[in-house]
Amino acid sequence: MKLSPIIALVGNPNAGKSSLFNQLTGLRQKTGNFPGVTMDKKSGTWPIDTQNTVTVIDLPGVYSIYPKSLDEQIVTDILANPNHPDYPDVAVVVVDASNLHRNLLLFTQVADLGVPTVLALNMLDVAHQQTKTVNAVRLAMRLGVPVVRINARTGEGLDHLKKAVLEQIHAPTLPGKLFFDPVDDAAALIADTKAQYQLNNNYLALQYIIQHDGFSFLNQPQRVGLDAIIDKYQFSEPTFQAGETITRYKRIATVVAEVVVDQRPANQPTWSQKFDRILLHPIWGYAIFGFVLLLIFQAIFAWAQPFMDAIDTGVAWLNGQLKESLPAGPLTDLLTDGILAGIGGILVFIPQIAFLFLLIALLEESGYMSRVMVIMDRIMRKFGLNGRSVVPLISGVACAVPAIMATRSIGTRRDRLITILVTPLMSCSARLPIYTILIALVVPSQRVLGVFNLQGFALMSLYLLGLISALLAAYVLKLLLKTKERGYFIMELPTFKLPRWNHVGLTVWESVRAFVWEAGRVILAISIVLWVLASYGPSNSMDQAETRVRQQNSALSSEKLQNRIASERLESSYAGNFGHFIEPVIRPLGYDWKIGIALLSSFAAREVFVGTMSTIYSIGSGADDTGVTIRERLRQEKNPETGGPMYTPALAWSLLIFYVFAMMCMSTLAATQRETKSWKWPAVQLVYMMALAYVAAFATYQLMK
Incomplete structure (x- = not known):
């Protein structure tokens, strides 16, 4: 037995493969890239007995070994190449017992490639609900491989699976004959291919012929040689592949008729x-x-509000306590006005992020999200998007980076490129802190029809605006990017299920942890840099500003004088000077130099905007404001020109519209470059989204002011 045999989980989408992976590996998982390919893979360790562990790899879900997209190509590349680092010692093919006829197609192909296989019969409870009974013993005899009954959701049957996998590792058994033997129809072609490429499997030789252009492990001379064989025998790949599929389904039908009642x-x-x-x-x-x-x-507004208020008040209280108990000086100011103010600006939104991911996880676990993808496919096609674009666009509500990576399932290059370019227009979770704090400032918290909150309607309108703009942008790109390729959308509709609360909880925890950790690291760095820039200025400009204020406002009360001094010192700092430098560009949108600083800092990540505003207003306030929350600071901010509130409905909605469209995320641009392998498309994405954001925010402010 090898030190760490590799077990590959293979199966159709929604067959329960990922659930089984979680059951086998638990928390012993890691995410990396497949060797030689920038594509995510999930792997983990499974303690298969008291002395040994095996490596489990969760391969992308596929319906057959004939790939239609980049992620499906990975599966065939591994299973057809025994020299691949991830080539499995055993393939566990997970099948949906309630739809055995369709699921067995992939199994017969994997088995015909000569990979030692275990068939895992999953979703037997669903089959039982449909009054179907599957005879696993008879199925094993008909297929010639071990068949194990499991429940991937509960972990039932894992001991039997472990035993079957161990047996296949120690003494591999394969079916007595191929389920489809290409020699029956193309003996000379198969014999010639096997001889030239030292192959000992007829079906693998057929894959060399049909898929040689897609196999990453073949070099150009080998591909040319296979093209010569195809020309020599006048081989028609589509015709042969169609005949293979028909033959397989006929033979599968006889098996299903014998084992399923x-x-x-x-x-x-x-x-x-x-x-x-x-x-x-x-x-x-x-x-x-x-x-x-x-x-x-x-729910995001109504349920999360009490928790948000508690965190906001707690951060403000802690800030005040630290200022009172710690000695005055730069380190205390850095801790309170810099680090704590910036991080507090993100922590306050944890409840809303948690509720958002909780509700999305419930929709996915129940099976409803797949229905959403199907009905949205009808709309997507009218705008030139492939139906598979629904998955990345919906994923974009959480984060654009994994959503862009999810476009690998789209088969046509144009549809994939368009989806990548428009996905960032979907409002991600990083925008949520900006949306909620600005909506809370200008939209009254009143009920509509006695049930619905007006702020919830405002939030929903921003998400719908992002979706509509993504569709319109896709339509324009469809007209600009011409192609004759056609995309197809196939979605397996899972049966409705009760959510697995442990999976839901794990999803929420991982999402919130990633949000806080990723955002927190960026905010911590930016808060420190921003505090330095806002606390120090060129030469002695800040001291001069303080002297000038004291001379011109000697009649003010001590409280107002301190506030005026703090504001003038901030304006004379490096950050203030930089903000004033860019102010002419953003003034038509209604923004001042303070907002300009926050806009620039949020290029690292959108959610940094709130943390930056918290830091700016903490530094620019007097000592008497130590216990004031960030929302109260924004509400109290005055417009120096009008003397009225700074954050009017016109300015707030201008900011909201700006962030609906703005490309303010370096990670997203990096993901676009990685997926398109060019800096041209990230540049296009940045330019068109920023131009759209500026024009839309300008129009909003000018119409509403």
Whole structure:
């Protein structure tokens, strides 16, 4: 037995493969890239017995070994190349027992490639609900490989799976004959290919012929040689592949007929199918989806508000206590006005982020999110997007970086490129802190129809604006980027299930932890730099500003004088000078130099905007404001020109619209460059989104002021 045998989990999308991976590896997981490919893979260790562990790799979900996209190509590249570092000692093919006929196609292909295989019968509970019974023993005899009954959601049957995998590692067994042997129809071609490329498997030789252009492990001379074989025998790849699929399904049908007993009357729909008649309806489906969205945004404001108020008040109290108890000086100012103010500006939004990911996780766990993708596909196609674009766009509500990576499932290059370019227009979780704090300033917290919160409607409108702008941008790009390629959308609709609360909790925890950790590191660095820039100025300009204020405002009370001094010192600092330098550019949008500093700092990450504003207003306030929350500081800020509130509805909505469209995320630009392998498209993305943001914010402010 090798030191660490490799077990690959293979299966159709929604067959339960990832759930099984979580059961086997628990917290012993890591994320990396497949060797030679910038594409994420999940791997982990599985203590298969008391002395040994194996490496488990969760391969992307596929319907067959004939790939339609980049992530599917990974699966074939591994299974067809015994020299690949991730080539498995055993492939565990996870199948949906309630849809055995379709799932067995992939299994027969994997087995025919000569990979030692274990068939894991999952979702037997769903099959039982559909009055289907699967005879696992008879199925194992018909297929010639170990068959194990499991429940990937609960962990049932893992001991039997462990035993079957160990047996295949120690003494591999393969089916007695291929489920589809290409020698039957192309003996000379297969023999010639096997001889020239030292292959001992007929079906693998066929894959060399059909997929040689896609195999990364073949060099150019080898590809040219395979093209010569194809020309020599006048081989028609599409015709042969279609014949293979038909033959496989015919043979699978005979197996399923022997091992599956279906007691359900013919044409009787399942309860899941009855629900789908409503949820996928061309009218009611959209109405229900709209109502679900409304509930989500209402919940974000209504449920999270008490927790946010508690955190906001706690940070302000802690800030005040530290200033009172620590000796006055630069280090205390750095800790309170710099680090704590910046980090506090993010911590206050943890409840809303948690509720957002909680509700999204519930929709995914229940199976409803797949229905959303199907109904949205009808809209996407009208704007030139592939149906698979729905997945990245919906993922973009959480974060644009993994959403852009998810475009690898899109088969056509143009559709993938358009999706990459428009995905950042979807409002991600980093925008949520900006949205909520500005909406709370200018939108009254009042009820509509006695149930819905007006602020929730405002938040939902911003998310819908992001979606609409993404679709319109996609339509324009479709007209500019011409292609004859056609994209197809295939979505396996899982049955409805009760959420697994441990999975939901883990999802929320990981999402919040990643948000706080990723944002926190950036904010900590920027807060320190910003505090230095805002606390010191060129030459003795800050001292001169203080002297000038004292001479010109000697009649002011001590409290007002301190506030005026703090404000003037900030304006004379390095940060203030820089803010004034860019102020002419942003003044038409209604922004002053303080907002300008926050705009520039948020190029690192959008959520830094709130932390920067918290730091700026902490430094620019007097000693009497130590216990004031960031929202109160924004509400109290005065416009020096009018004497009225700075954050009027016109300015707040201008900022909101700006951040709906602005490309203020370096990580997203880096992800775009990595996926397109060019700096041209990140540059296009940056220019068009920033231009759109500026024009939209300008129009909003000028119309509302």
